[in-house]
Amino acid sequence: MIPGVTIEEKTDPLQGQILEVSMGPHHPSTHGVFRMDVKLDGERIVSLKPVFGYLHRNHEKIAEDVSYLGSIPYTDRLDYLCSLTNNWAYCLAVEKLTGFEVPERAEYIRVIVGELTRLVNHTCLMGFFVQDLGAMGTPLMYAFREREKILDLFEGLTGARMMCNYMRFGGVRCDLPSGWIDEVKKVVAAYPRFLDEFESLLTQNEILIARSQGVGVLSKELAINAGITGPCLRACGVGHDLRKVDAYSIYSRFDFRVPIGAHGDCYDRFMIRLLEMRESLKILDQAIAALPAGPIMDPKAKSRGVRPKAGEAYGRIEAPKGELGFYLISEGGPSPYRYRVRPPSLINLTVLEDMCLGGTVADAIAILGSIDIVLGEVDR
Amino acid sequence: MLGTGILKGLKETARNVIGSFRDKERLPTVMYPEEKVKTKENFRTFPFLVFDGNDAMLGLRCVSCRICEKECPPQCIFIIQERDENNKAVKHPRVFDIDFSVCMQCGICAEVCPFDAIKMDNIYELAGDDRFTGLLVDKHRLAKSNHYYHQIKPTEADEVDSRLAEDRRKAEEAAKAKAAAAAAKAAPPSSTAT
Numbered sequence: 001m002i003p004g005v006t007i008e009e010k011t012d013p014l015q016g017q018i019l020e021v022s023m024g025p026h027h028p029s030t031h032g033v034f035r036m037d038v039k040l041d042g043e044r045i046v047s048l049k050p051v052f053g054y055l056h057r058n059h060e061k062i063a064e065d066v067s068y069l070g071s072i073p074y075t076d077r078l079d080y081l082c083s084l085t086n087n088w089a090y091c092l093a094v095e096k097l098t099g100f101e102v103p104e105r106a107e108y109i110r111v112i113v114g115e116l117t118r119l120v121n122h123t124c125l126m127g128f129f130v131q132d133l134g135a136m137g138t139p140l141m142y143a144f145r146e147r148e149k150i151l152d153l154f155e156g157l158t159g160a161r162m163m164c165n166y167m168r169f170g171g172v173r174c175d176l177p178s179g180w181i182d183e184v185k186k187v188v189a190a191y192p193r194f195l196d197e198f199e200s201l202l203t204q205n206e207i208l209i210a211r212s213q214g215v216g217v218l219s220k221e222l223a224i225n226a227g228i229t230g231p232c233l234r235a236c237g238v239g240h241d242l243r244k245v246d247a248y249s250i251y252s253r254f255d256f257r258v259p260i261g262a263h264g265d266c267y268d269r270f271m272i273r274l275l276e277m278r279e280s281l282k283i284l285d286q287a288i289a290a291l292p293a294g295p296i297m298d299p300k301a302k303s304r305g306v307r308p309k310a311g312e313a314y315g316r317i318e319a320p321k322g323e324l325g326f327y328l329i330s331e332g333g334p335s336p337y338r339y340r341v342r343p344p345s346l347i348n349l350t351v352l353e354d355m356c357l358g359g360t361v362a363d364a365i366a367i368l369g370s371i372d373i374v375l376g377e378v379d380r
Numbered sequence: 381m382l383g384t385g386i387l388k389g390l391k392e393t394a395r396n397v398i399g400s401f402r403d404k405e406r407l408p409t410v411m412y413p414e415e416k417v418k419t420k421e422n423f424r425t426f427p428f429l430v431f432d433g434n435d436a437m438l439g440l441r442c443v444s445c446r447i448c449e450k451e452c453p454p455q456c457i458f459i460i461q462e463r464d465e466n467n468k469a470v471k472h473p474r475v476f477d478i479d480f481s482v483c484m485q486c487g488i489c490a491e492v493c494p495f496d497a498i499k500m501d502n503i504y505e506l507a508g509d510d511r512f513t514g515l516l517v518d519k520h521r522l523a524k525s526n527h528y529y530h531q532i533k534p535t536e537a538d539e540v541d542s543r544l545a546e547d548r549r550k551a552e553e554a555a556k557a558k559a560a561a562a563a564a565k566a567a568p569p570s571s572t573a574t
Contacts, residue, residue: 070453073486138393145408152420159424159500165486173491177422177535201392204385304451304492 018046023364025054031128032375036352036364043360048353055379063339068094068169068306071339075326076163078341079377081124082117084154085319087167092248093315093326097308100170100301105294107250109172111287112184113157113164114317115280116150119191121320122231122273122280123147125372129270130202132369133211139202146194149187156180170301181288188284195277203271212266216355216367219264226351230322230344231276232371235261235268242318249317253290254283266370273372307334321345321372341380345373421533424487424500426480429522436523441497443471448489448498456482457489476519480506496540502532 024035033054039047059078063071075090076083088110095102102110127143151161157180158164158173166173202208218228223236233240241258243251259275261268308330316325322344329338348371356364400407410417431439444461460475490500501524508514530537 066453067451069488069492070451073453073484073488076486142396145406148408155423156420157422159420159422159487160485163485165488174422197392197395201389205389206382206385209385304447 055375059380073165079374082121083164084113084117089317089324091167094169096313100298103295106171106296108291118280118320129369168303170298215266217265231272235272236264269370343377345377423502428501428524444473451492480515
């Protein structure tokens with residue numbers, strides 16, 4: 001017998017047996033160390049219990065010990081594919097506490113790097129998703145090839161490809177190096193071609209359609225009740241995007257649309273990301289054209305020794321995976337009294353069982369892939 | 381018709397395969413380690429200590445103020461201040477260790493240092509066979525010359541140098557003004573003397 005597999009007797013022996021399988025934690029398509037305790041009736045899933053915490057790093061408690069500045073590099077490691085948006089959400093929360101004002105140029109830089117991060121995340125996700133469906137290698141490598149170009153941009157600007165540690169309270173750490181914006185222009189101009197290519201590579205592919213259409217349908221009501229955010233929510237047909245709802249930073253100045261799905265299945269979730277990237281490119285074009293000169297830090301802001309007044313703040317942004325929020329309580333000390341992350345991956349994962357019930361094991365892999373989780377953020 | 385989508389996709393794959401023979405864009409693989417991608421100027425890995433002049437230990441800019449030790453998020457810096465024969469603190473580190481196995485290359489030490497003494501290096505091939513002491517780097521291995529800093533990060537190093545020169549000039553001026561004021565006080569003006 002395979003280890004980790006138990007067989008449960010049904011009351012009527014003629015009906016067969018329920019098989020309990022432990023999928024993971026080291027399963028190639030679980031995007032990290034994540035386990036699903038699945039009960040199978042034949043090939044159908046009758047119960048699914050997600051088990052996580054293998055990657056727990058005590059992020060929130062550590063943040064209550066180190067200074068406000070010292071938490072920024074740790075936020076990079078939450079959702080390690082999009083470190084810049086993590087920085088952004090955290091800085092937004094601290095800025096609400098301290099009242100620092102972000103200068104115009106820094107806001108534009110934040111939007112540019114934030115949207116580039118969204119491109120990185122969605123490109124990766126599309127590659128991983130089709131990899132989960134069995135398209136081994138090729139689409140993922142095409143996606144990684146394009147992602148690499150954006151990572152090069154991050155390296156030129158922030159010094160690191162993934163752990164950027166770039167944003168600061170009241171601005172950004174350093175100004176754009178000379179020639180950087182031209183490189184961004186080049187990448188942004190070349191990106192639609194890649195998206196076209198990727199679209200014709202996959203979106204009409206019969207195998208992809210058969211494996212993802214009608215699979216893992218999430219109803220609008222359940223999505224809203226469970227607090228699902230991001231592309232998973234919009235794929236169900238709810239037009240909720242914090243860039244429009246909150247219009248944080250300077251998003252109200254840009255002309256872009258929020259793509260909405262109709263069925264809430266895996267295919268919609270996949271397509272939403274493709275369309276969102278096109279909207280991101282639109283925002284990037286506008287932001288690059290309007291990038292003003294000026295300071296990049298609030299003159300009264302400081303990064304070291306920040307001691308906000310006692311109070312609490314919740315800063316949230318539309319991270320590529322959904323609503324990423326940081327809740328901070330300050331008691332006036334050098335580190336927050338309470339620090340809480342609202343990770344989109346974790347909350348989007350809560351409906352996994354509802355989406356998987358009745359599906360096959362292969363569907364569960366596809367559904368997990370389409371939710372877009374990063375275990376660094378789920379476990380923290 | 382069933383299969384057209386797959387054929388359409390295969391056309392894309394074929395275009396990429398053929399394109400990889402003549403288009404560099406489609407074949408970005410670099411044959412590491414024979415061939416290496418040039419790192420960007422901002423690229424950072426581990427911190428190092430900058431020294432001026434020829435003697436690495438005498439020229440260290442570090443005054444062991446221990447700000448970096450306090451701010452380092454994973455607490456991987458360890459400093460003991462030097463003391464002279466009268467047990468008086470000297471502005472120099474006796475011990476300055478960084479545990480590279482703990483360091484997460486965030487660059488906060490370099491950012492908070494008010495003396496531009498600690499900067500981020502761009503070396504990345506540090507694999508070794510010594511698990512414990514090999515990655516615990518002391519000040520002798522950390523110290524690198526200002527010349528080296530100029531080589532790896534010319535723009536940033538130039539900025540730092542001009543800022544330091546400006547600070548020195550201001551300090552000298554202030555000292556001169558102070559000396560002049562002191563001299564003026566000591567020697568009373570000639571008009572009142574007569």
